[in-house]
Amino acid sequence: xxxxxxxxxxxxxxxxxxxxxxxxxxxxxxxxxxxxxxxxxxxxxxxxxxxxxxxxxxxxxxxxxxxxxxxxxxxxxxxxxxxxxxxxxxxxxxxxxxxxxxxxxxxxxxxxxxxxxxxxxxxxxxxxxxxxxxxxxxxxxxxxxxxxxxxxxxxxxxxxxxxxxxxxxxxxxxxxxxxxxxxxxxxxxxxxxxxxxxxxxxxxxxxxxxxxxxxxxxxxxxxxxxxxxxxxxxxxxxxxxxxxxxxxxxxxxxxxxxxxxxxxxxxxxxxxxxxxxxxxxxxxxxxxxxxxx
Numbered sequence: 001x002x003x004x005x006x007x008x009x010x011x012x013x014x015x016x017x018x019x020x021x022x023x024x025x026x027x028x029x030x031x032x033x034x035x036x037x038x039x040x041x042x043x044x045x046x047x048x049x050x051x052x053x054x055x056x057x058x059x060x061x062x063x064x065x066x067x068x069x070x071x072x073x074x075x076x077x078x079x080x081x082x083x084x085x086x087x088x089x090x091x092x093x094x095x096x097x098x099x100x101x102x103x104x105x106x107x108x109x110x111x112x113x114x115x116x117x118x119x120x121x122x123x124x125x126x127x128x129x130x131x132x133x134x135x136x137x138x139x140x141x142x143x144x145x146x147x148x149x150x151x152x153x154x155x156x157x158x159x160x161x162x163x164x165x166x167x168x169x170x171x172x173x174x175x176x177x178x179x180x181x182x183x184x185x186x187x188x189x190x191x192x193x194x195x196x197x198x199x200x201x202x203x204x205x206x207x208x209x210x211x212x213x214x215x216x217x218x219x220x221x222x223x224x225x226x227x228x229x230x231x232x233x234x235x236x237x238x239x240x241x242x243x244x245x246x247x248x249x250x251x252x253x254x255x256x257x258x259x260x261x262x263x264x265x266x267x268x269x270x271x272x273x274x275x276x277x278x279x280x281x282x283x284x285x286x287x288x289x290x291x292x293x
Contacts, residue, residue: 008267008271009271011051011271011275014274014278015048018047018282019044021036021040022037022043022044024040025037025039025040035286038286038289039282039285039289041285042281042284042286042288043278043279043281043282044278044281046281046282051274056070057072058074058263074255074258074259075258078258085250086242086243086246087243090242091243127200130200131194131200133203134196134200135194141190145187146183146187154183155179
């Protein structure tokens with residue numbers, strides 16, 4: 001048996017006491033000899049029966065090299081046991097709603113703000129990182145301002161605004177020309193953004209504006225981020241297949257490891273089963289003694 005099983009003393013002590021009582025009976029005079037012997041022998045049989053039955057759950061018993069049928073129940077039902085454990089963990093023990101509440105009740109959102117603050121500060125002090133951020137903003141911005149969809153939207157807005165200003169505005173202002181000028185200016189600004197020292201300075205200022213942990217501003221930011229965090233957690237937990245993860249992990253266990261896993265959770269109760277086997281056996285021995293008189 002595993003170390004967990006060996007560490008349990010109740011079963012072995014019960015068997016030893018039963019054997020000692022049965023042995024002592026031979027030194028006693030009649031009628032005590034018969035009664036004490038029946039008590040000790042029946043207790044020993046009750047203890048032994050339970051001890052062997054428990055062992056049969058975990059190990060395949062062999063007699064003269066021949067396996068005893070229907071022993072080693074847990075190794076034989078390995079797949080069914082793994083499936084049952086995985087299902088119980090996934091659907092009863094680890095529920096997405098309970099997990100989300102546990103995470104949100106912790107300092108998750110506050111830690112999220114603190115990580116963001118530290119990352120921003122670290123990034124803002126790295127010139128190469130700041131340059132990459134500005135280059136990314138520049139590239140994405142230039143794609144956006146050159147898109148036909150933005151041009152059409154801007155043209156419609158300008159045309160509607162000019163129409164509201166009256167006849168003179170409609171006669172003197174060309175919406176398409178104004179729109180093109182705005183887009184070209186925006187494109188030029190975005191193209192120069194990576195080399196603009198003021199832009200780099202503003203990024204560093206932005207990083208310093210992230211509130212420090214524990215401040216009123218940080219708590220206000222946490223409150224604003226909480227709905228976002230809840231949505232992220234719900235979406236993430238919904239994609240986690242706990243049943244599959246537990247099953248895959250358990251399938252990597254050897255029979256000995258699964259046996260030890262079960263024993264760690266049940267060793268104490270199994271020890272008491274052996275004790276109760278001895279107790280019930282002792283009671284039956286006493287009963288047989290009085291019935292035989």
